[in-house]
């Protein structure tokens with residue numbers, strides 16, 4: 001008879017909240033409230049008992065307990081490597097920048113001092129279409145194509161988005177492939193017309209970066225007061241057209257009070273509570289040492305912000321972080337997924353857009 005022994009998963013984390021203890025497995029994503037019985041069992045899952053008979057299959061199913069011979073880390077690495085280059089895949093993902101130009105000049109923009117600021121020509125847009133369709137046809141089993149429109153400011157080129165989307169949507173329909181898209185924009189040109197165009201072309205998620213209330217917004221984005229107010233009005237209009245509008249509030253110098261004021265303006269004054277969601281984002285500025293310190297401060301400030309926010313606004317109005325496992329750092333680590341620049345040049349990260357040294361090839 002073979003006796004199987006068990007051990008706790010290396011991915012288990014215990015979190016104390018008030019008098020309660022929660023167990024979270026960062027690999028399976030399972031989360032459970034742990035009582036005395038469960039705790040006793042987890043400390044030594046190989047001790048036979050009545051409760052062990054009930055708990056063992058549940059704990060195994062949720063990944064809290066694994067057989068003692070399992071090398072979870074090796075399993076994880078193998079899974080990631082398979083994910084990088086598996087020729088059989090269900091989805092393809094591209095980030096497309098129809099332009100690297102922008103109407104703003106944000107002080108923190110990673111696209112300042114780039115080598116390329118072009119917009120995509122009609123000819124390149126047609127070549128991008130051919131490139132993506134070729135990749136769809138040569139990849140076995142594709143069921144889903146996702147495009148993320150990026151920039152510069154992508155809404156400076158609505159015609160490119162419209163034409164390329166139409167071509168890709170038509171091709172996907174013929175091949176029974178589900179098409180959907182998202183866009184990252186500063187929102188200044190998210191007019192009713194553009195919001196309707198995006199919605200018609202299956203853009204189901206719009207992410208807009210905001211830097212704070214008027215003074216901070218104008219200072220950080222080098223924008224005018226008119227830009228600020230038009231962008232706010234655009235968000236209100238777009239919220240009736242596109243369901244998933246996410247506002248990313250960039251936190252600068254721990255100014256959580258201003259983020260809270262912006263939340264009030266959007267959710268209270270403009271009555272968008274429950275219609276849009278927002279989240280706080282850390283901005284990577286300063287020296288390495290400063291970044292580590294600032295990030296820790298950011299996490300603490302964010303927790304306080306969320307607590308306060310939760311007492312006042314709809315649960316859906318905050319884009320809460322998921323406890324689900326993130327099994328890949330980014331979809332673009334796959335060897336067949338790229339960011340496509342306006343000249344048809346390819347990058348492996350959207351933060352590399354416009355830097356010649358980071359170009360890894362082109363669509364040709």
Ligand code: SF4
Pocket residue numbers: 102103104105106108109110111151152153186221
């Ligand atoms: S809006 Fe975005 S792309 Fe434009 S300058 Fe600001 S950060 Fe850069």
